[in-house]
Amino acid sequence: MQSNQMQALSGKELEYIADSISNEDLLIKQLAATAGTTQNQTVQQICVQHIQSHSQHMNSLIQLLQQHQQYAPAQPQ
Amino acid sequence: MNAHNGTAFMADEDLLNTVLADLKRTVREYTTAATESNCQTVRRVFNDLTMDTLRLQGELYTRMSQMNMYTPPGKALRQDVDKQIQTAHQTQAKCQQFVQQKTGGAGAFNQAAGIPVHQPNVHNHNPYYM
Known part of the structure; x- marks a missing residue:
């Protein structure tokens, strides 16, 4: 069950966040490469818009890590 | 990274298809992460990211379709749809029967609103038919 209280991240949650950051990073790079290659203005526009959204996703994930940073134990429990 | 001879690194269609495929995979991973979250704050973030990535995937798909890239x-x-409807009604009837057996009729089994009860192709006019 989920808790309302801010708590330490589980190992699984940390892995999912790290994988998600990696996914967002890949999407941003793919979109940037497409935007830099295309001759089609519509495609370029779509890519730029999506890069902004994925950058926001990445920020949310980094913030999530930072919010939980202080609750992480120094030793395995 | 355009080559100087004007040949693109990859066609726009291929590049956007790669992004589209990665968006589909990312939505699945966000959904899994949300269902496996212990902390409600973490779950909420994964839930929001699922919804927003789903929106982005849908938007990209629509734009690609409009540009004839998909x-x-x-x-x-x-005939296949008809067959599936028939099978679904059979499954639903058996499921309903199972629920009634187990709950003694206490478990309400609602048929979805607006979906007509299956009409069999062969009509039985026997008034004693149950």
């Missing part, structure tokens, strides 16, 4: 899937045949 071939829409073929239409399912009427």
Whole structure:
């Protein structure tokens, strides 16, 4: 069950966040490469818009890590 | 990274298809992460990211379709749809029977609103038919 209280991240949650950051990073790079290659203005526009959204996703994930940073134990429990 | 001879690194269609495929995979991973979250704050973030990535995937798909970069899937045949409806009604009836057996009728089994009860192709006019 989920808790309302801010708590330490589980190992699984940390892995999912790290994988998600990696996914967002890949999407941003793919979109940037497409935007830099295309001759089609519509495609370029779509890519730029999506890069902004994925950058926001990445920020949310980094913030999530930072919010939980202080609750992480120094030793395995 | 355009080559100087004007040949693109990859066609726009291929590049956007790669992004589209990665968006589909990312939505699945966000959904899994949300269902496996212990902390409600973490779950909420994964839930929001699922919804927003789903929106982005849908938007990209629509834009690609409009630019004829995506071939829409073929239409399912009427006979196949009819067969699936028949099978679904049988499954639903058996499920309903199971629920009634186990709950003694206490478990309400609602048929979805607006879906007509299956009409069999062969009509039985026997008034004693149950």
